[in-house]
Each structure stands twice: as C-alpha cells, then as structure tokens.
Amino acid sequence: MQNKLASLYVRKMFLATAGQAAATNQLQLVTRFNDGFIAFVNGVEVARRNMGNPGMFAYRDQTAFNTNVPSAPAITINLGRASNLLCSGSNLLCIQTHNKAITSGDFLSMADLKIDSAVPVSLVTNSTTWKYFAGVTEPSGGLID
DSSP states (O other): OTTTOSEEEEEEEEEEOHHHHTOOSEEEEEEEEESEEEEEETTEEEEEESSOSTTOOOOTTOOOSSOOOTTOOOEEEEEEEGGGTOOSEEEEEEEEEEOSOTTOOOOEEEEEEEEOSSSOEEEEOTTSOOEEEETTSOOOSSTTO
8 A cells, every 4th residue: 555545444343232232331442553543433433543633524545644653552542331332233343544644554553342341341353354445535335345
C-alpha cells in the first residue's frame, strides 16, 4: 500500500450471547495503531485517535493528523456499557485505519474487543481472521466491499 493508499478498512463479525449483550460492564477496545483510526461497533463510532473530532467524516485519501509510533504500547479504551453497543447474536467491529503519509509503509491496526470483568470476556481478538478493504474508495456497504 506504500505510495498508493492512505487508508485501510478492516472489519470483524462476532457473536454475543444474550447475557453479554445485556452486560452493564465496560466494553473495551484494546488497540495498537499507526497512525490514526476510527472504530465502530454495529455502525456506531466508539473511538478515534489522530483523525479529528468525533463524528467528523474521514475520506479514504485523508492522512492521520499525527504520528503514533509503531512500537507504541497497546492502549485500552473504555467504550461504555456493553449493553449500549451490543446486540444478542451477530455484531460487527469495523476499524478505519489511516497512515500519516501515503509514503509510509508501516500500517498497524491491532484490536481486541472485550467486556471488562473480574475475568474479562473476549469477543474479538486481533489474531483471528479479519476482512479488509484497501482505501481505493470509501466503503459503501455494497458489493465492492
């Protein structure tokens, strides 16, 4: 993608039980990223870094506003009560990742999604297979992506 694209879109479908969807514990995104991202759970923006104000549209060719070093440690972002974001059955985590410059070849987007508790409940892990879409156009939810 170096010298070609500034963005990459990744998504992961996951299942939540009725109990998980009703949980009042924090839903947490654990991520390492380079350089910026916007995360969505079931179509709702839940977190962003280096991509402007919440709700601000980011075009596929927009670069991240700041640099986050590839060696930066993972951060945990509290997303609010799990019951406010999850539904029983199929759910979708989507992450729009942007590099600081189109010449950069160091895309990094690692994400885990969990419900915080004494024994955290893992919903999505970064080591599983994800679907991805290179930022040649903005995703439309249609056939192309």
